[in-house]
Amino acid sequence: VSTQSTGKQWYQRRVRADNTGCNAIVCIVFQILSVPLLYVYYQFGTISMSAQLGIMFVLGFFSNGPYALITTAVSADLGTSEAVRGSAQALATVSAIIDGSGSIGATLGPYITSVLTNKKTGPDKYKNVFFVLEASAFVAALCLIRVMIKEISRLRVRRVRRLTSHSS
Numbered sequence: 001v002s003t004q005s006t007g008k009q010w011y012q013r014r015v016r017a018d019n020t021g022c023n024a025i026v027c028i029v030f031q032i033l034s035v036p037l038l039y040v041y042y043q044f045g046t047i048s049m050s051a052q053l054g055i056m057f058v059l060g061f062f063s064n065g066p067y068a069l070i071t072t073a074v075s076a077d078l079g080t081s082e083a084v085r086g087s088a089q090a091l092a093t094v095s096a097i098i099d100g101s102g103s104i105g106a107t108l109g110p111y112i113t114s115v116l117t118n119k120k121t122g123p124d125k126y127k128n129v130f131f132v133l134e135a136s137a138f139v140a141a142l143c144l145i146r147v148m149i150k151e152i153s154r155l156r157v158r159r160v161r162r163l164t165s166h167s168s
Contacts, residue, residue, distance in 0.1 A: 022155065024147035027066035031141035034062040035134045042130040063137065071098055 037059045045052045084090040116128040 022148075022151040023069050024144045024151050027069055028141045028144050028148055030062045030066045031137045031144075034059060034137045037062060038130055038134045038137065042126070066140070067102065071102070 037055065041052075041055045041059055045055055084094060112132065113129050116132065117125050120128075
């Protein structure tokens with residue numbers, strides 16, 4: 001199989017995934033996958049620099065992907081919402097609040113890390129930090145379940161419509 005055909009197949013799958021509009025499903029899968037990757041990073045990240053970089057790259061993909069998808073998807077959904085339609089100021093305000101919530105997390109993260117590691121020494125010093133990160137990723141996935149259920153029901157309706165239109 002040539003590299004060109006493999007790339008073309010990936011692109012076609014990506015376009016199909018984008019056409020479904022199921023952002024919450026993608027985010028939940030990524031968040032759930034980041035939980036065991038955090039454990040892998042905690043256990044094996046100190047083996048070598050290349051192991052640390054490799055695991056960190058994959059972990060960054062699975063943890064930053066949902067953040068980028070959520071912020072852009074929420075902003076796009078708000079742009080089509082009746083509540084802010086026609087009001088650029090309202091849309092900008094809500095988008096800034098969403099983006100600012102990430103800044104709050106970036107501010108609290110180092111503080112929480114210092115509190116969790118302040119009195120510990122040795123190899124288990126960061127054990128609680130990784131536990132909090134794993135729990136946070138899992139809770140983030142749980143917060144999206146309601147949206148995921150709506151997306152799944154929307155996909156089912158589309159599938160039924162497609163099947164009934166082909167059988168007629």
